[in-house]
Amino acid sequence: MNFDTVIHNGTLVTVDAGMRNIEKGWVGIQNGLIQAVEPERPEFSMPEAGWTLDAAGGIVMPGLVNTHTHLPMTLFRGLADDLPLMTWLNDYIFPAESRFIQPETAYWGARLACSEMLASGTTCCCGGYFLEDDVARAVTDTGLRAVLGQGVIDFPAPGVPNPKQNISHARHYADKWLKQNPLITPSIFCHSPYTCSDNTLKAAKNAADEKGLLFQVHVAETRIERTQSIQEKGVSPIIYLDRIGILDSNTVMAHCVWVDEKDMETMAKRRCAVAHCPESNMKLGSGIAPITAMREKGIVVGLGTDGCASNNDLDLFSEMDTVAKLHKLATLDPTTLDAGDTLKMATIDGANAIGLGDKIGSLEVGKQADIIVLDTRVPHLTPMYHPESHIVYSANGSDVRHVFIAGKRIVQDREIMTFDVKQVMDRVNSISEKIRQGISHGP
Amino acid sequence: MNFDTVIHNGTLVTVDAGMRNIEKGWVGIQNGLIQAVEPERPEFSMPEAGWTLDAAGGIVMPGLVNTHTHLPMTLFRGLADDLPLMTWLNDYIFPAESRFIQPETAYWGARLACSEMLASGTTCCCGGYFLEDDVARAVTDTGLRAVLGQGVIDFPAPGVPNPKQNISHARHYADKWLKQNPLITPSIFCHSPYTCSDNTLKAAKNAADEKGLLFQVHVAETRIERTQSIQEKGVSPIIYLDRIGILDSNTVMAHCVWVDEKDMETMAKRRCAVAHCPESNMKLGSGIAPITAMREKGIVVGLGTDGCASNNDLDLFSEMDTVAKLHKLATLDPTTLDAGDTLKMATIDGANAIGLGDKIGSLEVGKQADIIVLDTRVPHLTPMYHPESHIVYSANGSDVRHVFIAGKRIVQDREIMTFDVKQVMDRVNSISEKIRQGISHGP
Numbered sequence: 010m011n012f013d014t015v016i017h018n019g020t021l022v023t024v025d026a027g028m029r030n031i032e033k034g035w036v037g038i039q040n041g042l043i044q045a046v047e048p049e050r051p052e053f054s055m056p057e058a059g060w061t062l063d064a065a066g067g068i069v070m071p072g073l074v075n076t077h078t079h080l081p082m083t084l085f086r087g088l089a090d091d092l093p094l095m096t097w098l099n100d101y102i103f104p105a106e107s108r109f110i111q112p113e114t115a116y117w118g119a120r121l122a123c124s125e126m127l128a129s130g131t132t133c134c135c136g137g138y139f140l141e142d143d144v145a146r147a148v149t150d151t152g153l154r155a156v157l158g159q160g161v162i163d164f165p166a167p168g169v170p171n172p173k174q175n176i177s178h179a180r181h182y183a184d185k186w187l188k189q190n191p192l193i194t195p196s197i198f199c200h201s202p203y204t205c206s207d208n209t210l211k212a213a214k215n216a217a218d219e220k221g222l223l224f225q226v227h228v229a230e231t232r233i234e235r236t237q238s239i240q241e242k243g244v245s246p247i248i249y250l251d252r253i254g255i256l257d258s259n260t261v262m263a264h265c266v267w268v269d270e271k272d273m274e275t276m277a278k279r280r281c282a283v284a285h286c287p288e289s290n291m292k293l294g295s296g297i298a299p300i301t302a303m304r305e306k307g308i309v310v311g312l313g314t315d316g317c318a319s320n321n322d323l324d325l326f327s328e329m330d331t332v333a334k335l336h337k338l339a340t341l342d343p344t345t346l347d348a349g350d351t352l353k354m355a356t357i358d359g360a361n362a363i364g365l366g367d368k369i370g371s372l373e374v375g376k377q378a379d380i381i382v383l384d385t386r387v388p389h390l391t392p393m394y395h396p397e398s399h400i401v402y403s404a405n406g407s408d409v410r411h412v413f414i415a416g417k418r419i420v421q422d423r424e425i426m427t428f429d430v431k432q433v434m435d436r437v438n439s440i441s442e443k444i445r446q447g448i449s450h451g452p
Numbered sequence: 453m454n455f456d457t458v459i460h461n462g463t464l465v466t467v468d469a470g471m472r473n474i475e476k477g478w479v480g481i482q483n484g485l486i487q488a489v490e491p492e493r494p495e496f497s498m499p500e501a502g503w504t505l506d507a508a509g510g511i512v513m514p515g516l517v518n519t520h521t522h523l524p525m526t527l528f529r530g531l532a533d534d535l536p537l538m539t540w541l542n543d544y545i546f547p548a549e550s551r552f553i554q555p556e557t558a559y560w561g562a563r564l565a566c567s568e569m570l571a572s573g574t575t576c577c578c579g580g581y582f583l584e585d586d587v588a589r590a591v592t593d594t595g596l597r598a599v600l601g602q603g604v605i606d607f608p609a610p611g612v613p614n615p616k617q618n619i620s621h622a623r624h625y626a627d628k629w630l631k632q633n634p635l636i637t638p639s640i641f642c643h644s645p646y647t648c649s650d651n652t653l654k655a656a657k658n659a660a661d662e663k664g665l666l667f668q669v670h671v672a673e674t675r676i677e678r679t680q681s682i683q684e685k686g687v688s689p690i691i692y693l694d695r696i697g698i699l700d701s702n703t704v705m706a707h708c709v710w711v712d713e714k715d716m717e718t719m720a721k722r723r724c725a726v727a728h729c730p731e732s733n734m735k736l737g738s739g740i741a742p743i744t745a746m747r748e749k750g751i752v753v754g755l756g757t758d759g760c761a762s763n764n765d766l767d768l769f770s771e772m773d774t775v776a777k778l779h780k781l782a783t784l785d786p787t788t789l790d791a792g793d794t795l796k797m798a799t800i801d802g803a804n805a806i807g808l809g810d811k812i813g814s815l816e817v818g819k820q821a822d823i824i825v826l827d828t829r830v831p832h833l834t835p836m837y838h839p840e841s842h843i844v845y846s847a848n849g850s851d852v853r854h855v856f857i858a859g860k861r862i863v864q865d866r867e868i869m870t871f872d873v874k875q876v877m878d879r880v881n882s883i884s885e886k887i888r889q890g891i892s893h894g895p
Contacts, residue, residue, distance in 0.1 A: 086834070087841035091776075091790035125831035232784075291777035292845070294786040321845040322832045327770055331777075333534075334734035341675075343737040347534035388568035389765045389849070391529070391877045392884030398530035402735070402764040406832070407850030434834045441835030 012037040012044065012058040013416060019064030019382065021046065022396050023372040024071050024356045028349050030396060036069060038378040041416035046372050060418075064382045067410060068396050071371050072132025072379040073325040074359035077225075077263040077284035077313025079138045080147070081110060081118030083125065084440060086317040088448065094231070094293055101448065102318055106139075109444050110167040115140040117436045119147035122323060124430045127153060128423070129324045129406025132379040132414045135261065135284065135313070135363040137198030137225045139167040142182050149190045152419045152427045154379060156363050158198030158225045159183065161213045163205050176212045183220050192415060194365070198225040202246050203234060207253045214255050223259055223364050225284075226250070229272070230264035231295050247272035256281045261362050263313065265303070266296045273299070277306040282362035285354070287332045289315030297339045301346065311359030324406035329355050333401050348397040378416035383408045455480040455487060455501040456859060462507030462825065464489065465839050466815040467514050467799045471792050473839060479512060481821040484859035489815050503861075507825050510853060511839050514814050515575025515822040516768040517802030520668075520706040520727035520756025522581045523590070524553060524561030526568065527883060529760040531891065537674070537736055544891065545761055549582075552887050553610040558583040560879045562590035565766060567873045570596060571866070572767045572849025575822040575857050578704065578727065578756070578806040580641030580668045582610040585625050592633045595862045595870045597822060599806050601641030601668045602626065604656045606648050619655045626663050635858060637808070641668040645689050646677060650696050657698050666702055666807050668727075669693070672715070673707035674738050690715035699724045704805050706756065708746070709739045716742070720749040725805035728797070730775045732758030740782045744789065754802030767849035772798050776844050791840040821859035826851045 015038070021031035023046060037045030037056055045056070055061060089101035110118075115138070126134060137158035138144055148155045159179040160166060169178045179197045186195035197217040199205045205213070210226075217224040229235055229246045238246045247268055250256055256279035263284040265276070276283070285300050300310045312332060314323045333351040337343050360370030369379045383390075383404060390399050390408065412420035419427055458481070464474035466489060480488030480499055488499070498504060532544035553561075558581070569577055580601035581587055591598045602622040603609060612621045622640045629638035640660040642648045648656070653669075660667040672678055672689045681689045690711055693699055699722035706727040708719070719726070728743050743753045755775060757766045776794040780786050803813030812822045826847060828834075833842050833851065855863035862870050 083831075084835065086837075087846065088837045090838070090841050090845065091787055093785075093787060097786070121831055121834060128831055288773075288777060291781040292786065294780040294784045294788070296784060297781065321841065324832065324848070327773065327848065330731075330770065331774060334731060334774075337737045338734040338740065341737045341739060342536075343540070343735065344534055344536060345737070386874075386877065388526075388564055388571055388873060388877065389767065391564060392527065392881050392887075394529075394531045394884065394888060395533070398533050398764065402530065402533065405767070405770065405848040405850060407848060430831060431829075434829065434831065438835050441837065444835075445837060 010037065010044065010056065012039050012056055013060070014038040015056055015058035015061045016064055016069055016380065016382065017049065017055065017061060019067060019069030020396050021372060022068055022070040022400065024352060025371050025373050036372060036380065038413070038416045041378055043372060043374055043376050043378045046374060062411060065386065067385045068383040068400065070381055070400065071356045071369065072381045072412065072414065073130050073355050074311065074363070074370060075126065075131045075134040075314055075323065075325055076261065076311030076359045076362050077286055077315055078122065078134050078136050078323060079316035080122035080136045080144050081115040081138055082316030082318045083121040084109065084114060084118040084437065084444060086321045088318065088444065105444055105448060106167065108447055109440070110139065112140055112143045114440050115167070116143040116147045117433065117440060119144040120151060120433045121437045122317070123148055123151035123153045124425060124433050125323045127151065127412055127420055127425055128409065129326065130381040130409035130412065131323065131325050132381065132412060133360070133365065133369055135225065137196070139169065142185065145186050145189070145193050148193060150428060152414055152417060154192045154369070154414055156194045156196050156223055156365070157186070158196035158223070160198050160200060161205060161209060162200040163209055175209065176216055179213065180216050183222055187220065194223070196223040196225055201227040202249055203237065210250070210255055211253055217259065223261060224255070225261050225263065226255070228262040228265055229267045232267050235267040245269065245272050247275055251275050251279060259364065264290065264298060266290055266298045268299065273303055273306055273308065276303070277308050282309040282311065284313040284362060285310050285332065286313045286315040287335050288328055289319040293319055297335060301336050301340060309358055309362050310354060311362035312354045325355050326404050326406045329401045348395070348401040351401045352397050378413055380413045381409050382411040384410040453480065453487065453499060455482050455499055456503070457481040458499055458501040458504045459507055459512055459823065459825065460492065460498065460504060462510060462512030463839050464815060465511055465513040465843065467795060468814050468816050479815060479823065481856070481859045484821055486815060486817055486819050486821045489817060505854060508829065510828045511826040511843065513824055513843065514799045514812065515824045515855065515857065516573050516798045517754065517806070517813060518569065518574045518577040518757055518766065518768055519704065519754030519802045519805050520729055520758055521565070521577055521579050521766060522759035523565035523579045523587050524558040524581055525759030525761045526564040527552065527557060527561040527880065527887060529764045531761065531887065548887055548891060549610065551890055552883070553582065555583055555586045557883050558610070559586045559590045560876065560883060562587040563594060563876045564880045565760070566591055566594035566596045567868060567876050568766045570594065570855055570863055570868055571852065572769065573824040573852035573855065574766065574768050575824065575855060576803070576808065576812055578668065580639070582612065585628065588629050588632070588636050591636060593871060595857055595860060597635045597812070597857055599637045599639050599666055599808070600629070601639035601666070603641050603643060604648060604652060605643040606652055618652065619659055622656065623659050626665055630663065637666070639666040639668055644670040645692055646680065653693070653698055654696055660702065666704060667698070668704050668706065669698070671705040671708055672710045675710050678710040688712065688715050690718055694718050694722065702807065707733065707741060709733055709741045711742065716746055716749055716751065719746070720751050725752040725754065727756040727805060728753050728775065729756045729758040730778050731771055732762040736762055740778060744779050744783060752801055752805045753797060754805035755797045768798050769847050769849050772844045791838070791844040794844045795840050821856050823856045824852050825854040827853040
């Protein structure tokens with residue numbers, strides 16, 4: 010067989026159903042798909058290929074899948090930390106969004122998010138924000154794969170000043186992006202059950218269902234959200250969403266921190282997925298989502314970074330490290346969420362959560378060639394007994410050396426090949442200068 | 453004034469008493485000491501210097517201080533994860549230590565630890581292990597600053613087969629290293645109150661006091677340790693140590709997870725310090741040390757990574773990120789442990805905890821020139837509103853570009869200048885091959 014690209018001399022971590030590792034192996038790519046995942050047997054000779062890449066003994070693995078983020082929020086990275094939640098939201102994030110999120114700024118903020126994700130080994134993200142058309146343009150210009158949800162909320166929002174048009178705007182966005190770029194899957198993202206009426210939620214979910222799209226929503230992030238839902242609606246946020254028909258296998262719910270046994274049973278029955286954002290939930294003092302119990306009930310749980318205003322980075326390697334340790338702490342049991350299960354959360358489980366499990370999330374023949382190569386020849390990854398352990402507990406995003414998406418070389422030797430990342434940083438720096446001045450003069 | 457080295461065009465984060473930042477500034481170094489920390493005013497002209505380094509707008513800050521680690525344990529990085537504590541200790545760590553820790557392997561494991569710490573911006577560590585003479589040789593060969601404690605335990609240990617000689621061995625080690633290398637301060641490290649008798653603890657503390665050395669000990673790491681202490685000795689581990697006279701301002705206690713109000717009051721009264729190792733405590737399922745309460749009582753708390761068998765890296769940047777988020781979670785309050793306080797824990801508070809607060813831990817005139825420079829021209833550190841926020845929440849060890857210790861250039865443009873790091877990795881890889889074979893054939 011003749012390949013477009015062959016990656017050889019790698020430590021292959023496939024994340025396939027058998028969690029197979031190949032100590033020294035090669036991967037063949039053709040037409041954007043993985044066509045061979047093989048050990049380099051003694052009789053190995055290099056297959057014919059348009060281009061061969063020597064992985065230099067590094068880890069070759071599926072690209073990471075970030076199941077929940079808000080791309081343009083890179084613009085607010087570190088703008089406001091360590092504040093009470095309502096001060097953070099009302100005095101910084103909401104004013105900054107209403108004053109500084111425009112098509113141009115959303116575009117550059119999203120470009121920066123893509124730059125960061127690509128550089129740190131994330132090849133697919135599931136995002137949701139306003140001005141998602143501009144976000145999708147930005148993502149297209151970088152080569153990242155993404156599920157991108159147009160935000161729906163019952164308040165005036167960037168790009169949708171009249172909330173009565175929030176559903177029609179989302180439909181229009183989805184229709185456009187269903188045929189624009191095979192790497193981008195449109196989606197609809199309702200902000201939350203406390204910022205969207207039941208009519209809005211139902212209409213948005215109907216629109217998503219009509220077009221076969223993923224429906225995203227923030228749910229049960231804080232204790233107060235749960236308390237208020239019970240006070241005002243008589244039931245928890247999850248049960249409320251179930252009663253109005255939102256929960257099914259095309260719904261992914263971000264956070265789900267404050268859920269009880271009955272909530273989780275409902276989630277399992279409806280087969281909806283969860284985007285777990287441990288670092289954001291820690292940083293905002295929200296709590297720990299009980300994902301160990303969720304996973305035991307068969308609920309699909311993917312890993313997400315959330316936006317840069319509450320994390321403050323998009324590095325899924327550090328998120329894996331945190332999540333594996335966090336749930337050992339939560340259970341006071343060091344056997345909880347082992348390295349293999351953690352790696353699955355950040356790859357195949359995440360892909361399943363956002364409806365792409367048949368296409369990405371593992372190194373398997375027939376899947377999209379979304380592949381990353383880590384440089385393991387560094388002190389903090391030496392020695393190496395078990396590659397999954399290093400991926401989860403020792404590596405960080407800066408260890409990513411090469412990135413392929415749909416077979417296309419996006420990052421080579423730590424350099425983004427598809428665009429000028431310095432230009433992106435320059436543009437964002439000039440936007441942030443305006444934000445700094447605007448915010449320091451008071452909301 | 454004429455300087456040996458001037459670092460200019462930096463964003464200075466001084467961590468001085470006023471937590472002063474200088475948006476664009478320079479640092480002058482002479483005879484290993486910081487002699488100027490100044491803004492670049494409009495009339496700025498470059499001072500005379502033997503060598504000038506352009507920080508390129510990056511963050512210039514004090515090197516990080518790791519208050520608790522075990523350097524040779526890099527050899528066991530990722531050897532055994534996600535196991536019940538006793539399986540991990542009895543089937544992996546103890547057998548691996550007794551079979552594979554020898555002067556030669558301890559030396560190379562420690563060299564690797566230094567390589568990793570230097571590359572990730574740690575300029576001083578407080579370590580404790582057996583064969584500490586070999587560890588001190590390794591550290592000397594790298595240029596790192598360190599407080600290094602000879603391990604004391606009432607069992608046969610590497611280098612001290614007869615535990616009756618544990619104190620005399622430690623005395624001998626301390627005498628030698630008190631005059632060997634100004635960057636190395638010897639110390640005595642009793643493993644714990646459950647592995648050392650009261651006589652051993654008292655004799656070790658006496659030896660440390662006689663020579664004016666820091667005394668290190670693991671205390672109250674696990675719930676079972678506390679329970680057993682109360683059952684067997686009638687009091688908590690902290691109160692037990694206090695009763696036998698171990699607690700004073702020259703004692704640093706690692707972990708202190710399972711402590712109560714009375715313990716903390718005693719710690720505050722005795723002015724002993726704590727080395728907090730959040731990632732290790734999470735990974736082993738031990739719990740959360742109540743450092744917010746400790747700090748409120750005035751107890752000095754430094755940050756530590758612990759050894760590589762339980763973390764699995766020595767990156768204090770990721771440790772800062774984790775600790776700041778962990779205590780927001782523990783208190784469900786996002787204002788807990790803000791970026792500035794977290795940065796202090798990893799610098800000046802850590803320096804104070806190990807008795808070096810007058811020499812290192814901040815950029816101030818008269819202090820040792822232990823300085824690091826971060827490269828902020830990367831997507832995940834763009835934009836930058838507040839440098840402390842980036843240091844704590846967004847940077848990782850790989851963002852460290854230059855490192856100086858006592859004014860000496862140790863890392864330049866991410867390359868270690870003082871030794872061949874590839875040789876270190878090669879030596880460790882050949883040791884780890886034997887460990888892998890030994891362990892896979894069963895303990």
